[in-house]
Amino acid sequence: MVNSYDEWSPLREVIVGSAQGYEAHELDLSFRLFFNVFDEFTDRARKPFKRHHVEELSEDIEGLVSVLEELSVTVHRPIALGEAAKFRTPYWSSDGTPALNVRDQAIVLGDEILETSPQVRARHFENDLLKPVFYQYFKAGAKWTVMPRPVMTDRSFDPVQAKRRQPTLVPNPEPSAFDVGVEMMFDAAQCLRFGRDVIVNVSNENHALAVTWLQRHLADRFRFHVLNQADNNHIDTLVLPLRPGTLLLRHPGVVDLLPEPLRRWDKIYAPEPSPEDFPDYDDDDLTLTSLYIDVNVLSVDENTVIANSQAPALIKVLEAHGFTVVPVRHRHRRLFSGGFHCFTLDTVRADSRPDDYF
Template structure:
């Protein structure tokens, strides 16, 4: 089929499911710490930004990369791979055609004129791309280790292009330290918090000031309307680009710091007129037209819904990660089987819930919505759900 997706609920026909192959560690450096600033305090350990003597993480040529590795235990990766394959099998059983990224080689380190980083696999495929109608847009990455991640999706995108899709790549940021807007983390780091403040960006001869950096998972697609979460100058520049690029085809609206970046564990559209929203407090901050929609507020997550990890395991999400559900149709939704209260809540609203296993979502920073990129849904044109 040709690329075709305008929302998150129309009957799903084709989807990309990410790959966890050879996921071995997180690389902590400036861009990583900025991106996960709101999430890492959920871990029980203290995260100093600066390495102690002897903790250097050298690059392939022996020079300092400025990064610090946080290894992921092999058994967690193996269990993640089992769960991802289970998600693939479930979607296939529901009649959905599943595409996969190219696998990541065991270790790849890349270098640009401004940074070097170890590449991670294309697992959270929602993040660095967005599908709007018959166009796939590779967005401007926010984490250096993910700069080349969409290269692993090239075989999928190239096939859709051959079938008539538009394929666009946003301008790629240089990602020097000066490229990043620190205002959000500065405003959201209180004295005494476990996270060290980020106040020491390194100068570079390639500095151009703040650059556009934005993820597809910051966008809520509602037919003709696209709501974009904007929390930093980097996001604002990315939203500027989207507004100009999509002018005449889609209406782009800005959400003011609804979350630090991604919003698919904060607000999701389940069908026209119905939102899944984290809390009533979040609902009060939505634009007036969205506040007119019906809303489901999920029960608070329970501690027993998550594995117990060691102190040195790096947690990358809050306990609300399981709001990150995937709609297969306006009345059918995939939900983590570890969340019986959420399942019952959705069933009370007459959804058919398909439970799937996803154990280590907090370690890998993504839920079911993050792991998937819907490329074909039914519908031939963008509907106007906010008319009037």
């Protein structure tokens, strides 16, 4: 039975993503707005991956699966793509992506699986690859809700933040007969769970509409605390709770963005990453994250954390604060924009409860 209210209770069941069939990034407007990429590769509609990068990513994910199983965690997997799935809606077309960063478009809140509305067109049908697992949980008694799906015409996106950063490079939206105005679009990875409280990053009108929907849908069960523009989208490389009373933070400036009760928690600050801990890439490789991507760790319980073996300084800091660190290799995190927290959707955590940590 689905049960997960926080990020740290003992992990019993988890979905781990798959990179199989990942061929390229579709560099359409939705992708560029999400990653704020307007100054590179502007003459391309598609950025293929090098095959060996995908193969090495898949090796590293299988290493994560093996470690989780050794820790007695039940691992579920999505349907794997044999090749990129091409699809067309009445409004646009794209090549689909595998369910790699499975935390991005689904969140477990207590006994409910909630699918969020995609922000990138290529990911519109990505959660279909998770449906066999979701149906398994639904048949066992879980609630299952889907946020309204966006039309995703050019005028569905709020471009204000991107235009503020790149005023001369963000194109004006193309009009469409199917325009409905700015829509709710939002990733579950913008949320972190603290029992009955959820902190959530809001950076544009798309996010704000989605949070209004979440508040109306779950007002009797959860309290949502908005962080305004803490990051462009996801916040799990900025802050992660490791156990009640302890936060892992990217830098001290993050504290001022947090709800007042969390400012009193103990703080572990990630060390400055070393470029030497990352692979060297060619000029035509598109990196999508900062060097702080390894903050994206996964808590197995209140004392045990899975961290990237390629981030030795971070491991040393976590161990100095009393955590048992299980190192797992993850080489190409900057190319595929995800760490171990991103790659996983924890569906069952033992003794996880809607406690009031605030």
